[in-house]
Amino acid sequence: MKLHWSPRSPYVRKVMIVLKETGLEPRVELSRNVVALHMPTPQAVLADNPLGKIPVLITDAGKPIYDSRVICEYLDGLAGGGFFPADNALRMEHLTWQSLGDGLTDILLLWRTELARPAGAWEAVTDAWRIKIRAGMRQLEADAPRLSALPLGIGQVSVICALGQLDFRWTDCNWRRHFPALAAFHAQMLERPSVRDTVPDDDNAGDNVADITAGHLWFDQ
Structure with a gap:
C-alpha cells in the first residue's frame, strides 16, 4: 500500500496512529506531499483524490481511498477490528x-x-x-x-x-x-509509542504560511 503523507497533517497523523497500533505500518510506503488551500495541488495527489487532499491510501489492489475517516475504518477492517466498536x-x-x-x-x-x-x-x-x-x-x-x-x-x-x-x-x-x-x-x-512518535513535525517542506497564530486563540475569556 502507499500513503500520500505529511508529518504535519493532523489527518495523516490519525492514519499513522491506526497503522502503528494495528501493526500494518510496515505494509505502507509513505509518499511525502505538501498540500495547502492556497497552493496548487500536487498532481500525484490530484490523480488519486479529485479533492486534492491528504491523506490518500492506495490499496494493494491499486484503489485509492481518501478521507482519514474512511482510511482508518478500512485499516481497522484489515486488522480485524477494534477501533470502531461493534457495540x-x-x-x-x-x-x-x-x-x-x-x-x-x-x-x-x-x-x-x-x-x-x-x-x-x-x-x-x-x-x-x-x-x-x-x-x-x-x-x-x-x-x-x-x-x-x-x-x-x-x-x-x-x-x-x-x-x-x-x-x-x-x-x-x-x-x-x-x-x-x-x-x-x-x-x-x-x-x-504510536501517539508519541507521530507528534507533528515541521520538516521544512514549506507551505508558505507563516507562524502567525500566536495570541489569536485564548481560553481566558
Missing part, C-alpha cells in the same frame, strides 16, 4: 468524538489560513470559530474521564490529533491550564 452505543460514542475532534481540527486549519490573508482575517468568522473551539474544548473536558477509561479507539485518536494541532500551531494558547482533565488524558495517550 452500537459504544460505536456512536466513538464516532461522535471523531466528529468533534475532526471538526475542531478543521477550524484550526482554516483559521490559520484565514489569518494569513493579505487583506487580514474576517473577524466575524474568526470570532465565531473562537466560540466553537472553546465550546468544543469544554465538551472534551467533560468527556475526558470517559476518554481515559475506554480502550483506544477512533474517538480518542481524533481528539489526540486535534489537541496535537493546538500544540503544533497555537503554542501560546495554554489549553492545559484551562482543561486539566483533558491535559491528563493527553498525557496518558502520549505514553503510547
